Amino acid sequence: MSNMVVSSLSGNWVSTTLSKKSNLSHPKDLTRGTPFSLRNITACSRESTASDESHCKRRLLLLKIGALSASLLPASSLFAEEIPKNYRAFVDSVDGYSYYYPSDWREFDFRAHDSAFKDRYMQLQNVRVRFLPTDKKDIHDMGPMEEVIYYLVNHRYAAPNQIATIYDMQEKTADGKNYYTFEYELTSPNFSTTSFATIAVGNGRFYTLIVGANKRRWKRYRDMLQVVADSFKVLDI
Incomplete structure (x- = not known):
């Protein structure tokens, strides 16, 4: 593995444990794109506890801002295309990325990741996105595709007690x-x-989207999850 790849991919890339959702703590929370639909708003309106009231108001505000962010995206962006049936779009116009996720998945916090959604019943069936700063301008600057992917899977994604197998690699x-x-x-x-x-x-960042499932469920849901992986886009910020 070349020094270029090793230095560019520094940092802990092993998936970690879940953390509890925190309250509004950063200015970008007021402007980042979020998933939005009438279903989101209805679900929020049903929250009745006092402790959830502020969170409900925050989500309603984010839903409206998410819709506004979507309307301001250029024609070449995610919303120039029709969103597939049974999917929703997540757009983060502050951090510069977007993707689709299954419409019945729920947002949750995945430690060290910028956004994440999961199946409401199967926690291992989820999508998450993170990014790290980089001085590279393009993914090709990281090194040859085979070397970059081999290094990531075997030395960043896999824990010491895991055996990694790579099935396919594609460039687009x-x-x-x-x-x-x-x-x-x-x-x-x-x-x-x-x-x-x-x-x-892009944007001085190295972006990673991972969407996966338990191996026993993979054959059944592979095509659905591939839509998520293929939908990921980096937006100019």
């Missing part, structure tokens, strides 16, 4: 930006997960 270009998407499996003594990952560079 959309709106002048390059992406690597790959399918891989992590096998532990007690369980296995299979995932798609899409990585890209």
Whole structure:
């Protein structure tokens, strides 16, 4: 593995435990794009406890701002295309990325990640996005696709007790930006997960989207999860 790849991918890329949702703590929370629909608003209106009141108001505000952010995106963006049936769009116009996720998934906090959604019943079936600063301008600057993906899967995604298997690697270009998407499996003594990952560079950041499921459910939901992986886009900020 070249020094270029190693230095560019520094940091802890191993998936970590979930953390509790925190209250509004950063100015970007007021302006970031969020998922929005009448269903979101209805669900929020049913929250009745006093402790949830402020969170409900915050989510309603974010839903409105998310809709406004979507309307301001350029024609070449996510919303120039029709959102697939049974999916919703998440757009973060502050941090510069967007993707689709299944419409019945719920937002949650995944430590060290910027956004995440999960199946309401199966926690291992989820999507999450994170980014790290980089001085690279394009994903090609990280190194050859095979080397970059091998290094990530075996040395960042896999824990010491996991065996990593890479099944497929694809490269695509959309709106002048390059992406690597790959399918891989992590096998532990007690369980296995299979995932798609899409990585890209833009805005001085190295972005990673991972969407996966328990290995036993992978064959059934693979096509659905691939839509999520393929939908990831980096937006100019």
